[in-house]
Amino acid sequence: IVFTDSGHLFCEVTIADDRLSADNTLRFAVPVVGETKVLIVEEPSPRADSLRQSEFLRLALEADDDVQFAQTSLQYKLTVTSPSVFRDLNLDEFDVLIVCGISNFNENDATRLADFVSSGGGVLFSMSDSTSLNQYNSRIGPDGIGLLPGTLKERVSINSSDDMAFQIGRIAEQHLIVAPFDLNPTSGLFTTRIYSYVQTDLENTENLTRIVDLKSGDPLIIEKRFGQGKVLLATTAFNTEWGSWVLWPSFLPMISRAVDHLAHNENSIVEMTIGRTVPEEVVDLQHISAIQNIQKQTVWDSQMESNDLPKIVNTVVTRPGPYFFQSKGSRKTIQTLFGFADTAESNLKAISPRKLLAGPLLRELPVKVVKKSELLTSNRLTTNATEKFSRSRLLIFAAIILLLVDQLFAYHARLAIGAVSGLFIGALLAIYFGFSSLFFVAVVLLCGFAGGAITLISRSS
Numbered sequence: 060i061v062f063t064d065s066g067h068l069f070c071e072v073t074i075a076d077d078r079l080s081a082d083n084t085l086r087f088a089v090p091v092v093g094e095t096k097v098l099i100v101e102e103p104s105p106r107a108d109s110l111r112q113s114e115f116l117r118l119a120l121e122a123d124d125d126v127q128f129a130q131t132s133l134q135y136k137l138t139v140t141s142p143s144v145f146r147d148l149n150l151d152e153f154d155v156l157i158v159c160g161i162s163n164f165n166e167n168d169a170t171r172l173a174d175f176v177s178s179g180g181g182v183l184f185s186m187s188d189s190t191s192l193n194q195y196n197s198r199i200g201p202d203g204i205g206l207l208p209g210t211l212k213e214r215v216s217i218n219s220s221d222d223m224a225f226q227i228g229r230i231a232e233q234h235l236i237v238a239p240f241d242l243n244p245t246s247g248l249f250t251t252r253i254y255s256y257v258q259t260d261l262e263n264t265e266n267l268t269r270i271v272d273l274k275s276g277d278p279l280i281i282e283k284r285f286g287q288g289k290v291l292l293a294t295t296a297f298n299t300e301w302g303s304w305v306l307w308p309s310f311l312p313m314i315s316r317a318v319d320h321l322a323h324n325e326n327s328i329v330e331m332t333i334g335r336t337v338p339e340e341v342v343d344l345q346h347i348s349a350i351q352n353i354q355k356q357t358v359w360d361s362q363m364e365s366n367d368l369p370k371i372v373n374t375v376v377t378r379p380g381p382y383f384f385q386s387k388g389s390r391k392t393i394q395t396l397f398g399f400a401d402t403a404e405s406n407l408k409a410i411s412p413r414k415l416l417a418g419p420l421l422r423e424l425p426v427k428v429v430k431k432s433e434l435l436t437s438n439r440l441t442t443n444a445t446e447k448f449s450r451s452r453l454l455i456f457a458a459i460i461l462l463l464v465d466q467l468f469a470y471h472a473r474l475a476i477g478a479v480s481g482l483f484i485g486a487l488l489a490i491y492f493g494f495s496s497l498f499f500v501a502v503v504l505l506c507g508f509a510g511g512a513i514t515l516i517s518r519s520s
Contacts, residue, residue, distance in 0.1 A: 065093025067328060067395050069353075069381060086379050088328045088397045094134045095322045096152065100145045101159035102189060112159040112185060112297040113139045115305040119314040135318065150175045151391050154322040160187025160296060164198040173204040177286025177346060178386040178393045181321025182206070185293045186214075186257050186301070201262060206290050208283035209261035215277075216255040224252035224302070228274035236270055236280070236316045240309065248309040253279070253302040256295040287342055287393050289321055326394060333376055333398045337369040341384075342394045344368040348387040350396075353380045361387070372396065463507065481510020 062068060072085045097120065099113045120135045140148065142161045150156065150171060176182055184195075184207070192211040200207040217224060227249050230237040240248040258277055261267060270291075271280040283290045295301045297310075304310050326340045349360040350371075358375045365371055376382055376398040386393040460482060485506025 062089065062091045065091045067091075067381070069397075084379075084400075086397070086399050087330065088381060088395060090328055092322065094136050095154050095318060096136045097138070097155045097157065097318060098145070098148070098150075098153040099137065099139045099157045099159065100142055100161060101139065102142060102161050102187075109300070110298060112187070113157075115297050115310070116157060116159075116314060119305075119311045120318065122311055122315075150180065151178075153180070155181045155183070155318050157183045157185070157318075159185050160190040162187075162189040163191050163194045166198065169198045169204045169206075172199060172206060173285075174386070176206060176288035176290060178391060179287040179324040179327060181289045181291070181318075183291045183293065183317060183321060186296045188296075188300070190257075192257065206283070206285055208267050208281045208290065208292055209259045209278075211294075212258040212260060214255055214257050224254055225256065225273050225275060226253070227251055227271055227279065228276075229272040231268060231270045234268065234270050234282075235320045236313055239312060239316075246309060247307050248313070251302065251304045251307050251309060253295050253304065255301045259292070259294055286346060287324055287326060291317055291321060328395045328397060330397045330399065331372075331376065332401050333379065334373065337372045341368065341372065341396060344371070346387055346393065347384050348390065349385040350375055351383045351385065352378075353382075355383075358382070460503075460507075475511075477514025478507045478511035481513075482507035484510070 068089045068091055070087055070089060072087075074083050076083060099116055101111055101113045104111045117137055117139070120137060138153070146168065156172075156175065172182060192213070195207065196202050196210055198204070201210050215225075230240060230248070232241055237248070240246055253273065256273065256277065256279060259281070261269070261278060261281065266284040268282040269278050270282055271278070273279050277294070279294055281292045281294075283292070295304070297305050297314075299305060326342075329338050329340045331338050331341075344366065347361065349357050352358050359371055376396065379399045380397070382396045382398065383392045384394040384396060385391065463478070482503055485503035488502055488506070
């Protein structure tokens with residue numbers, strides 16, 4: 060199958076009809092990524108002779124296909140803007156935001172960034188000569204909205220070009236951004252020279268991942284999960300004044316993979332079986348403003364007072380298909396919950412009535428099993444778990460047994476007594492094991508003949 064459109068595509072897989080048609084169709088969603096829209100925010104350079112960070116980023120992301128690193132998204136739409144224009148842009152139009160060390164943030168900037176990331180967006184922060192560390196900490200860092208993975212301390216630099224540059228000492232194993240370098244230690248990443256970086260005290264939380272560390276032990280690239288999105292912090296700058304990384308072969312694949320990683324929201328689609336436990340990946344209730352069905356009808360909104368997400372989901376998700384969770388901040392879809400019916404194939408004919416009533420199938424349905432058949436006030440017919448067949452069948456079966464015993468008594472009284480004992484034992488076994496009507500008759504007759512046969516053998520001996 061080749062998908063030609065991007066977005067969340069809804070699919071169905073159907074098998075041939077059988078005795079249980081309710082589970083013959085599997086419905087699911089496929090997230091298809093198309094063009095990744097990247098917004099780069101950078102202040103004008105005070106020096107006309109120096110290349111800006113956005114220019115190095117553009118060169119890396121717009122490289123020709125024949126030099127692109129394997130397994131990267133080859134389609135990027137780049138927009139470069141200044142902080143003043145950035146404040147008037149609609150961030151919902153972008154997938155990834157790269158902030159190249161702008162000098163200050165106001166409270167409105169911080170709120171917009173928090174809404175963007177919590178709704179599934181990705182942000183990459185880098186440093187610059189004009190970065191105000193205090194403002195970063197107080198507005199978007201631990202003292203503000205908490206987007207940054209730690210507190211920015213101070214800039215550390217080599218004193219002259221003759222000094223030993225800082226080098227990379229450790230990378231996170233199997234992380235998407237650095238996975239190509241894990242098995243290729245001589246590919247250029249570990250020989251990258253960093254001239255300046257900002258020391259950072261990281262938070263102690265499970266949401267952080269140290270992707271790249273310097274030999275000094277200080278972090279160079281850190282990832283933080285925030286709501287439905289991700290934040291990457293590079294404690295250096297993407298220019299030649301802060302290091303030689305932008306000139307190294309490792310820069311191009313790492314930047315492209317970083318953008319791909321930020322653009323991909325693993326929990327954008329969550330699947331659940333209708334009526335089962337709500338998955339842990341479902342976005343927290345405090346981030347949801349409304350839930351819509353596939354017809355874009357609002358089936359729940361935040362005006363309905365409730366703080367029980369599982370109860371809301373199990374009340375709303377009653378039919379197979381997608382349900383869209385709208386963000387409180389941006390009002391866009393931040394997650395698609397895809398409900399589907401249980402696809403476990405069942406052959407009901409092969410299950411005895413006793414096992415069917417005691418098994419998990421009816422336990423998940425609004426059926427009550429009682430001692431006798433009755434009609435409840437809800438007009439829902441209930442089923443007798445102990446009835447196996449009707450009285451008329453019992454009378455016919457009893458008549459056959461009496462005729463058999465009568466014939467045996469006519470033949471020999473002692474033989475009849477053995478057969479009757481066998482019939483009695485067979486009836487007890489059939490009742491104990493809960494056999495169906497056919498097996499009930501077969502077991503009782505078999506035991507009756509066995510009792511008569513045993514009596515006949517003992518009589519002849």
